[in-house]
Amino acid sequence: MRQTGVGVQLNQQERLFLGLVEQLTRPLLAISHLSEVATMSEDWQTVRVLANSSLRLAEGYALSLRVHGKVAPLQLEPVTVSALLYDAAEGIEPFAQRYGVSVELNTGPRVQPVVADRQVLQSAFESLGQVFVLAQAESETPGSVYLMAHRSRHGAVAGLYSGSMQLGVESLRRARAVQGRAHQPLQQFVDGPAAGVFVAESLLGTLSARLHVARYHNLSGLATTLQPSQQLQLI
Amino acid sequence: MNAPQHVTDAIVLTRTDYGEADRILTLLTPTYGKVRLMAKGVRRVRSKLAGSIELFSVTNVTFVKGRGDIGTLVSARLQTYYGRIVQNIDRTMLGYELIKQLHKVTEDELESDYFQLLEQAFIALDDPTISCDLIRVWFSAQLLRLSGHTPNLRTEPDGTKLATTQRYEFSFDDRAFMARPDAPYDADVIKFLRLIFNGNIPHILARVESNAEFVARCQLLVVGLRRATLRE
Amino acid sequence: MHILLIEPDKLQAWACVRALERAGHTVTHATGAQSAVQLADEHPLDLVILELQLPGHNGVEFLYEFRSYPEWLRIPIVLYTFTPPHELTYAATLQEELGVRQIIYKPSTSLEVLCLRIQKLVSVAP
Numbered sequence: 001m002r003q004t005g006v007g008v009q010l011n012q013q014e015r016l017f018l019g020l021v022e023q024l025t026r027p028l029l030a031i032s033h034l035s036e037v038a039t040m041s042e043d044w045q046t047v048r049v050l051a052n053s054s055l056r057l058a059e060g061y062a063l064s065l066r067v068h069g070k071v072a073p074l075q076l077e078p079v080t081v082s083a084l085l086y087d088a089a090e091g092i093e094p095f096a097q098r099y100g101v102s103v104e105l106n107t108g109p110r111v112q113p114v115v116a117d118r119q120v121l122q123s124a125f126e127s128l129g130q131v132f133v134l135a136q137a138e139s140e141t142p143g144s145v146y147l148m149a150h151r152s153r154h155g156a157v158a159g160l161y162s163g164s165m166q167l168g169v170e171s172l173r174r175a176r177a178v179q180g181r182a183h184q185p186l187q188q189f190v191d192g193p194a195a196g197v198f199v200a201e202s203l204l205g206t207l208s209a210r211l212h213v214a215r216y217h218n219l220s221g222l223a224t225t226l227q228p229s230q231q232l233q234l235i
Numbered sequence: 236m237n238a239p240q241h242v243t244d245a246i247v248l249t250r251t252d253y254g255e256a257d258r259i260l261t262l263l264t265p266t267y268g269k270v271r272l273m274a275k276g277v278r279r280v281r282s283k284l285a286g287s288i289e290l291f292s293v294t295n296v297t298f299v300k301g302r303g304d305i306g307t308l309v310s311a312r313l314q315t316y317y318g319r320i321v322q323n324i325d326r327t328m329l330g331y332e333l334i335k336q337l338h339k340v341t342e343d344e345l346e347s348d349y350f351q352l353l354e355q356a357f358i359a360l361d362d363p364t365i366s367c368d369l370i371r372v373w374f375s376a377q378l379l380r381l382s383g384h385t386p387n388l389r390t391e392p393d394g395t396k397l398a399t400t401q402r403y404e405f406s407f408d409d410r411a412f413m414a415r416p417d418a419p420y421d422a423d424v425i426k427f428l429r430l431i432f433n434g435n436i437p438h439i440l441a442r443v444e445s446n447a448e449f450v451a452r453c454q455l456l457v458v459g460l461r462r463a464t465l466r467e
Numbered sequence: 468m469h470i471l472l473i474e475p476d477k478l479q480a481w482a483c484v485r486a487l488e489r490a491g492h493t494v495t496h497a498t499g500a501q502s503a504v505q506l507a508d509e510h511p512l513d514l515v516i517l518e519l520q521l522p523g524h525n526g527v528e529f530l531y532e533f534r535s536y537p538e539w540l541r542i543p544i545v546l547y548t549f550t551p552p553h554e555l556t557y558a559a560t561l562q563e564e565l566g567v568r569q570i571i572y573k574p575s576t577s578l579e580v581l582c583l584r585i586q587k588l589v590s591v592a593p
Binding site: 185187188 | 323363
């Protein structure tokens with residue numbers, strides 16, 4: 001395992017890249033191995049879904065790099081959070097299905113529209129979704145992953161939640177510190193580099209937002225609080 | 236009449252099999268030294284991996300003494316679990332190694348210093364910013380110190396004070412430094428060794444500038460001295 | 468041969484189980500250390516294939532726990548892991564003290580090669 005804290009001179013982006021590469025090694029290996037044993041069309045469907053989800057994760061990282069590096073500008077527009085979560089759920093669902101995990105959507109009433117870059121936000125939720133699906137899949141009785149949004153006094157809170165996996169504030173804080181330097185920064189939550197969490201954070205960072213541990217309807221998860229547009233509220 | 240119950244904090248040193256359903260735990264405690272307890276009915280199905288007595292933790296245990304040298308565990312409550320240790324394979328392996336070292340080089344009757352040493356090792360292992368090499372060297376030094384085998388870090392064998400401008404080699408026979416040009420150890424390394432053998436905890440040592448370099452330079456000396464001095 | 472495969476990724480495990488079954492083995496799959504110990508209790512085993520990077524308790528903890536039971540001391544264990552070889556600084560301890568017979572780096576090993584190496588391991592075993 002890497003010697004953390006001594007002689008490791010990776011900057012934030014390098015660590016994120018390293019975590020991403022490690023994360024992508026897994027589905028790529030699964031694709032390779034499935035190709036060895038595939039006989040039914042179902043097998044090839046799985047290969048395709050794995051390839052697509054890996055591509056989405058890589059694209060999410062690339063997008064965050066482009067926006068942070070000012071290579072691509074943010075395309076800010078009014079975004080209906082519930083519609084965006086619906087699109088993200090559709091993106092996550094094929095991947096979840098392969099792992100026997102169901103994806104549920106729940107958006108509360110009167111969630112305010114926000115001004116954001118739709119592609120950045122959707123990519124963030126999809127990246128996060130992959131991690132939650134893998135975490136659920138690892139439990140003895142895989143259940144559901146929930147995409148939920150609700151209104152709060154701080155803004156629109158949107159994120160991913162699950163019933164069985166508890167993610168604590170301290171675990172997230174420590175994971176951020178060792179991400180890219182430990183193979184399993186969120187070991188108590190999910191096996192593997194959990195790069196989707198950090199790609200999501202990088203993407204949300206372009207919108208001056210961040211992930212935080214959240215609880216809603218007896219479920220725990222990771223969410224972000226987005227500021228509603230004052231102008232849109234007047235309309 | 237019921238046997239009196241004893242309550243103490245404890246750290247697991249070993250777990251072994253016993254019969255159909257039981258396990259024998261060797262625990263390190265601050266008050267009773269090493270204690271061997273039978274944990275009844277916990278074999279396999281309630282494997283220790285999921286039990287309340289985790290490795291790399293401090294657990295509060297209640298036990299009764301037995302007629303022989305094995306008591307019976309009555310109850311256990313996890314106090315502190317150093318969970319970050321097992322997030323890292325190297326740190327997990329070092330944790331097992333340190334537990335084994337301490338168990339091998341100590342008798343059953345132990346001062347509370349050994350319990351604190353192992354607990355301090357867990358605290359350091361639980362912090363990913365503190366390197367495994369530093370922890371390994373520090374632990375070896377503490378085992379030497381607690382057993383009364385601190386090397387002479389002040390004078391040469393003939394009593395001459397160590398000088399800041401000299402270079403030294405270490406004599407395992409005399410357990411002291413001897414001046415010699417082009418020798419590997421200089422004043423900075425010796426100062427670092429003094430900090431280690433004074434009982435400073437790893438968190439303090441990790442703040443010393445260039446500590447990684449010092450650790451690399453004195454690792455062979457300290458670990459070698461431990462192996463040569465303490466039975467393993 | 469009855470093999471216990473300890474692999475947290477279900478899709479990865481599924482491909483692996485398929486390959487091993489085609490090679491004529493019976494496979495029991497566990498996703499973590501805790502369930503692996505329980506399954507080992509329920510099925511007589513000839514070999515364990517273990518990923519070190521597991522959720523919750525890691526593979527090293529499993530190894531120490533597994534080897535603390537006398538009847539499991541002689542069961543050969545193969546590490547089939549994402550942990551890169553240069554990071555396994557404790558390879559000697561794993562092999563000498565914990566009875567790990569082979570350490571195989573997953574990303575560079577096809578399932579065909581895995582099956583061949585296991586076959587070779589079993590054929591030279593005492």
